[in-house]
Amino acid sequence: MTDPRPDLVLYGSPLSPFLRKAAGVCIAKGVPFEVEAVNVFAPPPWFLEISPMKRIPVLRDRSVAEEGLAGTIPDSSAICAYIEKKHPAPALYPDDPMALGEALFIEEFADTSLAMAGGLGIFRPIFFAISKGEEPGLDKARDAWANQLPPVFDVLETRLGGREYFAGNALSIADITVACVLMQIALVAETPLARWPGLAAHYAAMQALPLVAEPYAMAERIVRKALPTPFDLT
Ligand SMILES: N[C@@H](CCC(=O)N[C@@H](CS)C(=O)NCC(=O)O)C(=O)O
Structure with missing residues (x-):
């Protein structure tokens, strides 16, 4: 049976404009994602390992790794650039x-x-x-x-x-x-x-x-x- 869960997980809260930006990029590209709640002001220990600046959002790509540091990217700008590279259409970064x-x-x-x-x-x-x-x-x-x-x-x-x-x-x-x-x-x-x-x-x-x-x-x-x-x- 195939895993029904999306590959992409955004850790954080929709209250973060940076998480919403990354979510928007997923929606623009039709890429399934889910949001997993993390309270950045009282983060669980595993989150600190993947968010060295203690910020949300952090992305996990389950197709790379399901846990630990591998397969994670902190910072919305890095996350969005990663999604663009992985799912190029429609392009959200100009060619020129x-x-x-x-x-x-x-x-x-x-x-x-x-x-x-x-x-x-x-x-x-x-x-x-x-x-x-x-x-x-x-x-x-x-x-x-x-x-x-x-x-x-x-x-x-x-x-x-x-x-x-x-x-x-x-x-x-x-x-x-x-x-x-x-x-x-x-x-x-x-x-x-x-x-x-x-x-x-x-x-x-x-x-x-x-x-x-x-x-x-x-x-x-x-x-x-x-x-x-x-x-x-x-
Ligand atoms: N440059 C980062 C900024 C992330 C950021 O500042 N997130 C806020 C939430 S909107 C945060 O995690 N704040 C935690 C804190 O202030 O301790 C990005 O684009 O992801």
Whole structure:
């Protein structure tokens, strides 16, 4: 009998934008995967062996090894590049060298600058506090929305330049990453983007894609139990 379990396992939580990004890449390519819950703030010992930076997600490819370090890859960027190599169609990394470089930069920019401002600046102070029964950190979140995010959005608006996609005139890892990380804010707060019309149009188009919407819905189900309505930070 063949094993009904998918080869690919994403360890972590859909609450992580980085896990949702990797899930989105699997969905785009029609690659079956499952999410195995790991609480990164109280990880089991076996997880520390495969996640040296103590971060989620980590990928396991069961077709390589079922346990231990072999067959595992930490870091969403490494995971997505691995999935691309293993399942090349549809391509999510541009062929053209300059477009590839641009896509990888936007991925990194979203993973770092956007994630810092939106995840650490807004999602965590609100959701982590509410989860502990504390008052949401709205002052910190409002400061992040007013001061940290605008320069990040400016960069994205300029790089997008009114185009449909960030790089190579096609959907790429850059678009998926920006959408998944930006939607981390939407889990807990409204995201009015009228000052950045190009980014707003891109965001709306990305939200409509199942590869972005389905992993987000998994996260939203969890968050809405504790926070029925997102906050207005303006
Ligand atoms: N660059 C990493 C970032 C991963 C990351 O920061 N994950 C967060 C969850 S969204 C985490 O594991 N945080 C654990 C902690 O802050 O201790 C990636 O792309 O996978």
